Amino acid sequence: MRGYTYRLQLVCFAASLLCVTGCGGSSDAPTTVKVEGTVTFDGEPLSEGSIVFDPADGKGGSSAGGIENGKFMFDSQLGQKKVLISASRDTGKKDQYDEPITESYIPAQYNSQTTLTADVKADGENKYTFELKSK
Incomplete structure (x- = not known):
């Protein structure tokens, strides 16, 4: 059941991002650019997870993407970002419904109490490397 709950939370989060950022078409829509990069955990590519770029000043929309085999790519608004990885x-x-029980294992310093940042710029490549450690 927890695996189902995690997937449901991820879908709800993605849907809320769409609501916040809109579906486009407006000429006054914020500029977005492609961001990409790698995430390692204790020196190994993070097999799967999620990454969120939140505006550091709290203004504007958040952007998010999935991490697969240590790689991510998605569109983000410009500016200084707080980066959250989970x-x-x-x-x-297994739980009482015979569903696998999962646990979050990325330390809080990389998500709820993140110390990670990214500066998303209009010019040049926006490639980032995040090297996470369990301790």
């Missing part, structure tokens, strides 16, 4: 893994246990 991932969960199977604990090997």
Whole structure:
């Protein structure tokens, strides 16, 4: 059930991002550019997870994407961003509905209490490398 709950939370989060950023078409829409990069955890590519770029000043919309095999790519608005990275893994246990139980294993300093930042610019490549450590 927890795996289902995690997927449902991810879908709801993505839907809320669409509501916040809109579907486009407006000439006064904020400029977005492609951001891409890599995420490692203890020196190994993060197999899967999610990454969010939140405006550091709290103004404007957030952008998010998935991480697969240590790589991510999505569109983001310009400016200084707080970066939040999350991932969960199977604990090997099952709940009362025989669903796998997962746990978040990325330390808070990379998500809820993030210290990660990115400066998204209009000119040049916006490539980032985030090297996370468990301790």
